[in-house]
Amino acid sequence: MLNPLTPVHLHWDGDLPKALEYEDIYFSAADPRGEVQTVFIEANELPFRFRNVRRFAIGETGFGTGLNFFLTLDTWRQHAPSGAFLSYVSAEAHPLAPADIHRALRAQDIPETDIAVLLAQYPPPVSGLHRIHFPEDRVVLTLVYGDAAPEFARVRGKVDAWFLDGFAPSRNPALWNIAVFRQMARLSRAGTTLGTFTAAGQVRRDLAEAGFAVKRIPGFRGKRERLVGRFQTAPYPDTAPMDRIAVIGAGIAGLATAVALRERGATVTILDPRGVATRTSGNPAALLSPHLSAGDSLRNALALAGMRATRALLNALQVDGNDGVLRAEGIEHRGITRHAARRLARLSAVDPRLAGNLYQVVNKDPRKPILRYPQGIGVDLGAFCRHLAHGLDVRHRQVFTVDTGERGASLGYADGGQDLFDAVVIATGAGPALYPGQPRPLHVGGQLTRIRTPLRSVGRMALTGRGYCLPEYEGQHWLGATYRHDNADSGVHDPDNVENLRQLHWVDPALEAAEEVAVSGAWYGTRAVFRDRLPAVGEAAPDPAVHAPDGARPTGTPRVFIHIGLGSRGVLYAPLAGQLLADRIFGLPEVLPEPLSELLSPARFRHKEA
Numbered sequence: 001m002l003n004p005l006t007p008v009h010l011h012w013d014g015d016l017p018k019a020l021e022y023e024d025i026y027f028s029a030a031d032p033r034g035e036v037q038t039v040f041i042e043a044n045e046l047p048f049r050f051r052n053v054r055r056f057a058i059g060e061t062g063f064g065t066g067l068n069f070f071l072t073l074d075t076w077r078q079h080a081p082s083g084a085f086l087s088y089v090s091a092e093a094h095p096l097a098p099a100d101i102h103r104a105l106r107a108q109d110i111p112e113t114d115i116a117v118l119l120a121q122y123p124p125p126v127s128g129l130h131r132i133h134f135p136e137d138r139v140v141l142t143l144v145y146g147d148a149a150p151e152f153a154r155v156r157g158k159v160d161a162w163f164l165d166g167f168a169p170s171r172n173p174a175l176w177n178i179a180v181f182r183q184m185a186r187l188s189r190a191g192t193t194l195g196t197f198t199a200a201g202q203v204r205r206d207l208a209e210a211g212f213a214v215k216r217i218p219g220f221r222g223k224r225e226r227l228v229g230r231f232q233t234a235p236y237p238d239t240a241p242m243d244r245i246a247v248i249g250a251g252i253a254g255l256a257t258a259v260a261l262r263e264r265g266a267t268v269t270i271l272d273p274r275g276v277a278t279r280t281s282g283n284p285a286a287l288l289s290p291h292l293s294a295g296d297s298l299r300n301a302l303a304l305a306g307m308r309a310t311r312a313l314l315n316a317l318q319v320d321g322n323d324g325v326l327r328a329e330g331i332e333h334r335g336i337t338r339h340a341a342r343r344l345a346r347l348s349a350v351d352p353r354l355a356g357n358l359y360q361v362v363n364k365d366p367r368k369p370i371l372r373y374p375q376g377i378g379v380d381l382g383a384f385c386r387h388l389a390h391g392l393d394v395r396h397r398q399v400f401t402v403d404t405g406e407r408g409a410s411l412g413y414a415d416g417g418q419d420l421f422d423a424v425v426i427a428t429g430a431g432p433a434l435y436p437g438q439p440r441p442l443h444v445g446g447q448l449t450r451i452r453t454p455l456r457s458v459g460r461m462a463l464t465g466r467g468y469c470l471p472e473y474e475g476q477h478w479l480g481a482t483y484r485h486d487n488a489d490s491g492v493h494d495p496d497n498v499e500n501l502r503q504l505h506w507v508d509p510a511l512e513a514a515e516e517v518a519v520s521g522a523w524y525g526t527r528a529v530f531r532d533r534l535p536a537v538g539e540a541a542p543d544p545a546v547h548a549p550d551g552a553r554p555t556g557t558p559r560v561f562i563h564i565g566l567g568s569r570g571v572l573y574a575p576l577a578g579q580l581l582a583d584r585i586f587g588l589p590e591v592l593p594e595p596l597s598e599l600l601s602p603a604r605f606r607h608k609e610a
């Protein structure tokens with residue numbers, strides 16, 4: 001996870017890039033657009049297949065310049081019905097530098113606005129899955145960075161069509177072999193198609209051995225032959241429809257999940273007796289901050305994916321400093337406590353690429369290390385949630401029971417009556433458990449304090465160390481936060497304000513005289529947190545009948561999913577976890593690789609106490 005990748009050396013022949021290490025070109029010199037159109041897009045019959053889809057997924061070997069992707073996006077725009085969702089997954093071992101991508105794509109007449117969307121979210125060159133969003137088109141591009149075979153082995157979900165691209169098989173054997181094709185087979189369903197420019201004998205034989213029925217057809221523009229193919233397997237028994245989905249809870253977890261489900265075409269109903277963001281997600285001053293460590297590459301990978309997902313969601317909502325959502329740009333982390341100083345000092349001694357370049361070292365001194373998180377932000381989480389809720393169907397009802405049966409999941413309401421849905425997502429924060437086997441998080445209360453005293457030492461960035469402080473907004477600062485393990489759900493009380501002011505005196509000496517500081521408000525919330533500080537996201541009570549061992553057929557459809565236990569990191573995890581659940585529910589390629597989604601799985605509590 002997060003291993004730095006090796007770039008290739010490019011040679012430019014005019015605007016045509018060539019990889020020196022592979023002695024090969026990225027696309028045909030004569031008619032690149034025509035070749036992509038014929039060999040990948042038409043070979044998979046995409047213009048026709050796009051016409052009637054609600055969701056479609058494409059896999060590619062070798063993202064390269066992104067030309068295949070952008071021409072597919074163009075085809076999608078022309079043919080797919082409005083509201084349809086496309087997931088495009090592409091492996092790449094040697095990502096090109098942004099300037100090279102820009103040069104190659106501009107020369108092929110890819111619109112500047114599209115290139116800009118890609119480059120604004122272009123991932124750091126480290127292995128793993130990195131998702132890029134084209135929200136206006138309902139398209140997500142997931143770059144699978146690293147060597148295709150082992151990286152695809154960590155991807156979960158299915159694709160409908162493959163673009164088998166790469167340098168010439170003789171020069172690029174790592175991409176054209178049975179190990180890659182077996183992963184493609186694992187990610188295919190009955191009838192998944194493929195197109196490729198080559199008809200090399202070994203490729204043909206290995207594809208056949210992996211389960212693809214391949215056919216030779218005339219090559220593009222005078223080339224002799226190429227292949228098209230179809231994955232051969234008995235179709236799965238019809239899976240239950242997943243159209244009407246209920247989300248219980250209108251905090252950040254429920255809303256982010258609902259938005260991801262709606263993007264994928266579901267009809268979503270949100271249920272919450274109090275409406276949007278009235279419990280912990282009413283938090284007026286929350287940080288989007290990565291939790292990094294020098295030694296835990298899995299958690300760093302999760303932090304990178306979380307930062308990217310939340311920023312993409314904010315970007316799609318088009319929020320900025322003017323609508324009250326964004327309250328800080330950038331976060332400075334000071335090693336104030338001994339524990340944090342040790343952690344930051346270790347991070348400042350290693351290569352920041354191992355944490356996806358999420359931090360910059362400001363001060364290396366191990367006694368007072370300082371890191372900066374340029375992607376970090378401060379938000380009014382309540383305002384963020386209200387933006388998310390726009391256009392969603394939120395009903396003021398309390399759910400009392402959740403039951404599953406053959407036909408779906410039924411909800412019983414506290415005020416009587418019930419409703420049947422195809423699936424249900426429980427996102428109830430610190431609310432009582434609703435489903436057997438639902439893991440129970442601990443409840444930890446906490447308070448934020450607002451002051452009218454100007455803190456001259458605080459600029460546009462949020463400061464964190466022991467507690468945290470947001471920049472001035474309308475003449476005031478928010479400071480946080482306390483932890484009340486023994487007194488959860490007890491509401492605002494004055495001693496917590498004093499504690500917040502005292503713990504933050506490192507920010508500004510003005511806070512030392514806590515009694516003289518003008519407190520202008522406070523906010524209290526209850527964190528729902530598991531001991532490992534990770535949320536529980538996935539099927540509520542994994543059922544062996546539903547989750548057959550690898551290779552065996554699943555025999556049932558999971559109906560109940562959970563998204564709880566966000567602890568102090570709801571802003572970091574909720575948008576990512578929402579996408580993970582929505583991908584899972586529809587069998588689409590997932591936003592997280594398997595080792596990371598397993599870290600979050602509720603199944604981790606099955607044999608031990610939360």
Ligand SMILES: Cc1cc2nc3c(=O)[nH]c(=O)nc-3n(C[C@H](O)[C@H](O)[C@H](O)COP(=O)(O)OP(=O)(O)OC[C@H]3O[C@@H](n4cnc5c(N)ncnc54)[C@H](O)[C@@H]3O)c2cc1C
Pocket residue numbers: 248249250251252253254271272273274275276277278279280281282283285286287288381397398399400427428429430431432434445446447448480481482524525526527563564565566567568569570571572
């Ligand atoms: C003091 C403090 C500081 C924090 N600082 C940060 C920070 O800096 N960064 C960060 O990322 N996070 C921070 N957090 C955590 C963050 O606020 C939470 O992780 C997040 O709000 C949790 O969202 P949620 O949707 O899981 O829960 P909630 O927002 O509590 O939403 C759950 C919803 O479910 C509803 N519900 C419950 N039971 C039922 C039912 N039976 N039927 C229908 N609806 C039901 C509730 O009414 C509620 O609206 C902080 C929390 C606190 C308390």
Ligand SMILES: C[S@@+](CC[C@H](N)C(=O)[O-])C[C@H]1O[C@@H](n2cnc3c(N)ncnc32)[C@H](O)[C@@H]1O
Pocket residue numbers: 025026027061062063064065066067068069091092093094095146147148149165166167172174175
């Ligand atoms: C011919 S180019 C692909 C062109 C691309 N589809 C486009 O639209 O520009 C082949 C790509 O495969 C990548 N590649 C080569 N070996 C790989 C491997 N083992 N795993 C993943 N990607 C690999 C190369 O870095 C290169 O970007």
